[in-house]
Amino acid sequence: MPDDQPTETAAAEIAAAGAPTTSTPMVVARGEAADGVAVGSADRPVRERVTAPARVAPPESVAGVTWRPLTLDDLVPLHALCARIGAVDHPDRGRSLEVVRDDLTSPGIDLGRDSIVGVDVDGQFVAWGLSHLSPTRISLVRVGVVGGVDPRRRGEGLGRRLLDWQRSRGEQHLATCDEVLPAGLVTDVEEDARASRAAFRRAGYDEVRWWTELRRDLAEPIVDVALDPAVRLVTMTDDLIEATRQARNDAFRDHWGSQPTSEERWGRMVDASTFRQDLSLLAVARPLDDPGADEQVVAFVLSDVDPEDWAALGRPCAYVEYVGVRRAWRGRHLAQSLLASTLRAHVAEGLEVAVLDVDSASPTGALGLYDRAGFVAARRSATVVRAY
Template identity: 85%
Template structure:
């Protein structure tokens, strides 16, 4: 998970483009005690991300976490040895993520660029923050990261994505991997001076019951639920008139920074959201799958300063990755962000921009639009997308081991 999450329409994962983040469990190791059906979902009201937004803290993180000076590699098991990842491992790691994804989320793509983004995240030290399990034939069968997010405004977050090849689950690899991630994560946290909530964080699909059970045993709670929504573009799109106080533009380079500023304002009251840094934003808009020509902005002068320069007040940003198309079975786009500055809410800007974006997706020859949303979004996002014709397809949870 990126350091600025959510990558929202109010989400904690990047939906269709996400790398397999869970599946750290081993089927045989975790099936015992796993519930036959998902437990009832209990979630709280959306919390503000300004100041302390997830839990509370009264001491620096380093005073709450004790970790060893050295993090040992997992013990070899079932012919598998462990070592850090390098950027030369992108191709075999991508193949492993694709095998995991074919089981864990078969209707999402498995882009090489997403794997590269994981391994080149700001502040990551692959020698110390990554691990890969390699079998006797040199095939990658397990991998993981334990990466301290560089943006720490409302939460000190260590991302722990990873997983085990479906063909090698039940051999103890996942348990050893998660133990390594926890210890390395605690080592990170023990260096942090912030008086903030802190945790190890990743995501898991709702129907991955064994994986969810493994996280629970490791002290993780299912802290937030996210819903993937899809919009069939063959169905009619109802236009929503644009507020005359704003004008509609397509995103260009001149609006990149203004859109980042709008994003940070719009998502200050979303659970778990951290401000997006210029570096992280540049990586997102510079990705080969990001489509400026399919990303729409509403711009206007500030309400409290009509003489000032125009600013972005609402936005819908699109990503198109053909690698997703085979997995989903249709030509699709992913909506990375839908947001409105807080001072401009209540003017139906999101509805208007979203309808125009869907029309642009149709004109591009796409057949379905996908996005993820916080199941208890404080802005009423689920109602917005329901009115726009989106339907729920699947759910996932953010799991957190809190400190």
């Protein structure tokens, strides 16, 4: 998930808010969460709530594995390691070389201090991790901890050492932050990755929010939804990139764990080779409170197509990166209309499946939206947080 994704909060509050239930979960499109969704509270600066080590050493060598920081020269073997991990932990979702590169070049990351890789005696990568402070700190202070251990080398203590290193480096990051905000170490884990979930629990993480992956067979009929006559439907173009970012930030400001997306981060997303402007649709209109003003983007459905996902899923697919509607324009069925048009564009492109992720806890009625659009639940993942 990107830097505006699930976060953390005061441990008890956030854990209760995100706990899964035995009933059928409600789901919500990104950017359509209910008012008042929050990630916790804080009454002191983050740095006063964290005790950080003065120095963070590489993990202890074990089972012939030594540790060092990553460099951009490591992209190919790191990508191969991610593929081996993914084949077990999320077998129907690929992880492209470009995504791995994006991880290592995120804004503000210092690979010499924020990354680690475990190398065996044959020079093969067997474990890796990042501990990276997000530069956007509006509603929370978030240190992203991503990584994993080669399935062939699990059970040897590598994962525990990796998590210990990530915690120590993450606490160093948090100890520099003056914001009076919730704070924590944050990552995502697949529901079926039981060993990983257990390791996070032992390391002090709580499963605070659940996300459902939905899929739509594009061979099934698509029901059109009439577009509100107050808006125009357009395909995303370069001159609408910034307007779409502004719409995204408005749409997502009441979404759980969301923070504004910066121009830099947005530019990295739309410049990616997998992002498809031609399959991304926007609704544009003049502001409701200022009919004489220029048009703005009021709703959007953005698409990403990564052929590396196709082999894992078994069919050509598109990922619906974002669905959002500006707050002032909700209740006009714009998301439904744009989504139907987007699915038709996917079909015309020769794609066979559409995939998207939704919040499994926010009760806004979006389950009906996706059910009517033909999406079905495929798998779940959790945001896990070690809160401070």
